[in-house]
Amino acid sequence: xxxxxxxxxxxxxxxxxxxxxxxxxxxxxxxxxxxxxxxxxxxxxxxxxxxxxxxxxxxxxxxxxxxxxxxxxxxxxxxxxxxxxxxxxxxxxxxxxxxxxxxxxxxxxxxxxxxxxxxxxxxxxxxxxxxxxxxxxxxxxxxxxxxxxxxxxxxxxxxxxxxxxxxxxxxxxxxxxxxxxxxxxxxxxxxxxxxxxxxxxxxxxxxxxxxxxxxxxxxxxxxxxxxxxxxxxxxxxxxxxxxxxxxxxxxxxxxxxxxxxxxxxxxxxxxxxxxxxxxxxxxxxxxxxxxxxxxxxxxxxxxxx
Amino acid sequence: xxxxxxxxxxxxxxxxxxxxxxxxxxxxxxxxxxxxxxxxxxxxxxxxxxxxxxxxxxxxxxxxxxxxxxxxxxxxxxxxxxxxxxxxxxxxxxxxxxxxxxxxxxxxxxxxxxxxxxxxxxxxxxxxxxxxxxxxxxxxxxxxxxxxxxxxxxxxxxxxxxxxxxxxxxxxxxxxxxxxxxxxxxxxxxxxxxxxxxxxxxxxxxxxxxxxxxxxxxxxxxxxxxxxxxxxxxxxxxxxxxxxxxxxxxxxx
Numbered sequence: 368x369x370x371x372x373x374x375x376x377x378x379x380x381x382x383x384x385x386x387x388x389x390x391x392x393x394x395x396x397x398x399x400x401x402x403x404x405x406x407x408x409x410x411x412x413x414x415x416x417x418x419x420x421x422x423x424x425x426x427x428x429x430x431x432x433x434x435x436x437x438x439x440x441x442x443x444x445x446x447x448x449x450x451x452x453x454x455x456x457x458x459x460x461x462x463x464x465x466x467x468x469x470x471x472x473x474x475x476x477x478x479x480x481x482x483x484x485x486x487x488x489x490x491x492x493x494x495x496x497x498x499x500x501x502x503x504x505x506x507x508x509x510x511x512x513x514x515x516x517x518x519x520x521x522x523x524x525x526x527x528x529x530x531x532x533x534x535x536x537x538x539x540x541x542x543x544x545x546x547x548x549x550x551x552x553x554x555x556x557x558x559x560x561x562x563x564x565x566x567x568x569x570x571x572x573x574x575x576x577x578x579x580x581x582x583x584x585x586x587x588x589x590x591x592x593x594x595x596x597x598x599x600x601x602x603x604x605x606x607x608x609x610x611x612x613x614x615x616x617x618x619x620x621x622x623x624x625x626x627x628x629x630x631x632x633x634x635x636x637x638x639x640x641x642x643x644x645x646x647x648x649x650x651x652x653x654x655x656x657x658x659x660x661x662x663x664x665x666x667x668x669x670x671x672x
Numbered sequence: 673x674x675x676x677x678x679x680x681x682x683x684x685x686x687x688x689x690x691x692x693x694x695x696x697x698x699x700x701x702x703x704x705x706x707x708x709x710x711x712x713x714x715x716x717x718x719x720x721x722x723x724x725x726x727x728x729x730x731x732x733x734x735x736x737x738x739x740x741x742x743x744x745x746x747x748x749x750x751x752x753x754x755x756x757x758x759x760x761x762x763x764x765x766x767x768x769x770x771x772x773x774x775x776x777x778x779x780x781x782x783x784x785x786x787x788x789x790x791x792x793x794x795x796x797x798x799x800x801x802x803x804x805x806x807x808x809x810x811x812x813x814x815x816x817x818x819x820x821x822x823x824x825x826x827x828x829x830x831x832x833x834x835x836x837x838x839x840x841x842x843x844x845x846x847x848x849x850x851x852x853x854x855x856x857x858x859x860x861x862x863x864x865x866x867x868x869x870x871x872x873x874x875x876x877x878x879x880x881x882x883x884x885x886x887x888x889x890x891x892x893x894x895x896x897x898x899x900x901x902x903x904x905x906x907x908x909x910x911x912x913x914x915x916x917x918x919x920x921x922x923x924x925x
Contacts, residue, residue, distance in 0.1 A: 395724055395753050396739020420753065421801075444798030447700055447737035455796050470785075473723065474757035474805040481754045493762050494805040497834035497846045503790050517847055547744045548724050549752045605741050612736050662745050 370540040372592040376565065376641060379591035380406040383529050383561045389416040389439075391480075391527035391559060392425060395550030396446055396610075399602035400533040400565055401425050402595050402642040408432040409636060418527055420476050420551060421446065424601065424618050427453040428636070430466060431628045437467040439525070441476040448615050452622040462625050470504055471522065477551050479525035483558030487524060495520035530559030532584060533598050535607065537566040541589025542575040542582050547605025553583040565593040567607050577669065597646050600657075608657040676911050678859035679924055681878060682816050683709060683914055684906045686770075686857050689814060694767040695719040695760075697806055700738050701923045702816050703770030705914065712913050719748075721766060723802045725756040734918055757802065761809045764849060769810035771803050775828045776815060778872045778892050779843075780835025780853030780865060782807070783828035790830055800832050807833035812854035819858035824890045836870030843870055860886050862903065866895065876901040 374382075384390060384407055392400050404425040407415075417426050418439035423446065429435055431453035443454050457466035471479065474494050482490040491510070496518065501507040512519045532552050534543040541564050545552055556562050564584060569592070575582055601611035601618075622628045639645045646654075676684075679702065686706035690696060692715040698707045708731075711718045720729045724739040728748025735743050744750055751759065760766055773784035774797055784803055788794030807813055813835070817823055835853045837843040843852060856863040856872060864875040873895040874886055887894050918924045 396737055397724075397741070440799070442798050442801030443796070444801075446739065450796075450798070458796055459793060470799055472800040472804040473753065473802040474761070477752075477754040477757060481758075493849055494808045496808070496848065497831070497837055497843070498800070498804045499785070499790070499831040500800065500804065546750075547741065548726065548739055548750060550725070551753045553752060554754055603741055605744055609741055610737070610739075615737075659741065 370586070372541055372589060373539050373569065374591055374593060376402055376406045376593045376595055379563045379593050380410055383563055383590060384410070384412055385528070386412055387414040388528040389418055391418045391530045391555050393530060393532045393550060393552045393555040394599070394602065395420060395548055396423070396602060397548040397550060398533040398552070398599050398604050399423055399425055400531045400598050401600060401602065402598040402645070403531040403563065403565060404429050405636045405642070405645070408434060408632065418525065420473055422451060422454055424451070424615065427451045427618070427622065428632065430454055430457050431463065431622070431625065432632055432636070433463045435466060436464070437469065439469045439471075439476070441471045441473045445615060445619060447612070448619050450619075452619070453628055456625060469506070470500060471507070472498075472500065475507065475522050476525075477554065479522045480551050480554035480558045482522065482524035483526040484554045485557075489521040489523050491519045491521050493520070525558060527555065527559040529561045529563065530555045531563045531565065532556050533565045533595070533604070534584070535566070535604060536568040536570045536574070537564050537592055538570055538572045538575050538586070539592060540572070541584065541586035541592045542572065543584040543589070544575060544578065544581040545583045546581060549583060556584045556588060562589045563591045563593065564589050565595040565598045567596050567598070567604055569594045579669070595642055598642060600646070606659065606661075609659050611653075611657060676906050677925060678818070680911060680914055681906060682857050682859060684910045685862060685878065685903060686814060686816050687713065687910070689855055689857075690715050690718055690768060693717045695721055695765060696768040697721050697723065697761070697766050697770065697810060699723070699770050699772065700735055704735060705917055705923055706770070706816070708917050709910070709914050712917070713910065721760060723756065725751045725753055727751065727760070734920070734922055757805055761805055764809065766810045768812045768814060769806035770814050770816065771806060771833060772815065772817065773803070773832065775823055775825045776817065776856065777825055777828050777835070779837060779839065779870050780813065780815070780856065780872060781828050781831050781837070782815065782833040782835065783830045785830040785832045787829055803833040807835070807850065808848045809850045811851040813850070813852065814854055815856045817856065817858055819860045819886070819889045821889055821891060826891050836865065840868065840870030860889065864897065871895055873897050874900060876903045878903040879905065
């Protein structure tokens with residue numbers, strides 16, 4: 368495999384994401400790869416099964432754009448704000464198209480990724496029993512514990528066709544450093560058949576090797592590497608930029624109607640070429656307001672004789 | 673109640689339920705205020721854990737979502753989502769979990785999934801997130817909710833997170849490792865749960881609230897504890913400490 372996997376987001380999506388794929392854009396509120404979602408919309412992918420614990424604004428946009436036929440999720444809200452209106456419009460009214468749902472708890476969905484990443488046949492867990500979820504989702508089943516005879520809830524592995532994982536820094540072959548909330552980043556990368564890494568910064572391999580515990584995704588499971596600063600806006604990247612909370616609130620108003628949502632997509636997704644075009648539309652004062660104060664960790668010594 | 677709002681009252685009452693040294697799984701908003709208030713007043717060693725995988729958070733400002741970066745800066749540990757649920761929750765390391773929802777029934781079962789039918793919902797709500805996992809695994813579930821008839825229901829439209837099922841006998845058969853619901857705190861009263869039946873029971877009335885008011889806003893015949901108490905009026909010290917936590921009054925109305 369070529370050790371330089373650098374390419375544009377346009378090339379990476381075009382190469383790895385096909386119609387009807389199961390796609391997982393990783394990131395639990397942190398480092399959500401919005402730029403990848405926008406590129407998938409621009410390239411007009413259809414009939415996707417979108418999987419994410421928290422669909423968040425990015426899947427709301429992809430659903431409104433007509434990319435999705437199904438949603439696999441565990442919490443479909445606008446975090447800290449309220450509803451995801453596009454998801455609800457699709458699910459409740461079939462606008463712009465009907466949306467199938469497959470629903471789990473957070474533990475259930477992250478367990479599915481863990482089982483997918485580690486090739487387990489299924490994963491037992493202490494949840495779901497007594498809840499109304501298993502009767503509505505035939506993939507949440509029970510088995511008899513062979514040791515105690517008790518009934519145990521199990522979930523099957525999830526192996527997305529494509530995962531996009533945004534990271535703080537990666538080298539050109541895809542070794543990736545992640546810190547802050549690590550969500551389901553590692554599990555998703557290991558569970559998926561194809562992995563796109565997008566990174567705030569591309570660094571030398573020696574930078575990665577100077578701090579190997581921070582490498583959550585190693586290069587040999589990575590297919591494409593994209594240098595994409597500000598990929599995660601309006602979500603955030605620890606140490607690089609904070610969450611644009613005002614946008615999360617604004618999204619609630621922007622999406623009151625399907626038509627107003629399409630207007631947003633026309634301007635901010637179809638109306639720009641790529642992420643740098645998107646960022647050029649955001650006022651510098653807003654960008655400055657999202658830059659965090661530094662909080663450096665104490666250095667560690669990886670020395671050996 | 674002139675000197676404090678009903679939200680402030682509920683937060684203060686909830687904070688009093690937290691013990692020093694406990695680990696508490698906090699949500700944003702009102703539970704976050706309750707946990708931070710307890711830490712400031714009587715529980716300096718409260719361990720605050722958030723669903724996003726931050727352990728021992730020490731936020732310098734009011735977090736606006738469970739994934740707010742201020743929960744990471746200065747935390748004791750940060751782990752992955754799966755580790756949070758596997759090591760901390762399922763590992764039995766969390767004492768208290770705060771839950772909320774659109775509906776709750778007399779056994780503390782909570783609905784945060786749909787109003788109406790699951791397949792053709794009148795209102796689609798966000799769903800479980802970690803709520804069902806929390807309900808199944810923490811030692812004590814605490815719910816803070818306004819006391820409204822549409823929230824307290826005979827039967828939840830959808831059972832997202834199990835309380836004491838349809839009574840404590842059947843709940844035991846589920847063999848959940850958690851301890852089940854512990855308290856429901858409203859603007860009128862605090863409910864605790866009957867040790868034998870698992871039914872919600874009025875344990876303490878707040879301020880000038882009456883049992884009649886509680887009954888009027890609860891659609892089933894409410895049980896009352898043998899020793900009904902009167903909630904201590906919030907102290908000036910509690911009110912001031914709480915207001916300092918949310919100076920912009922994002923959650924305190």
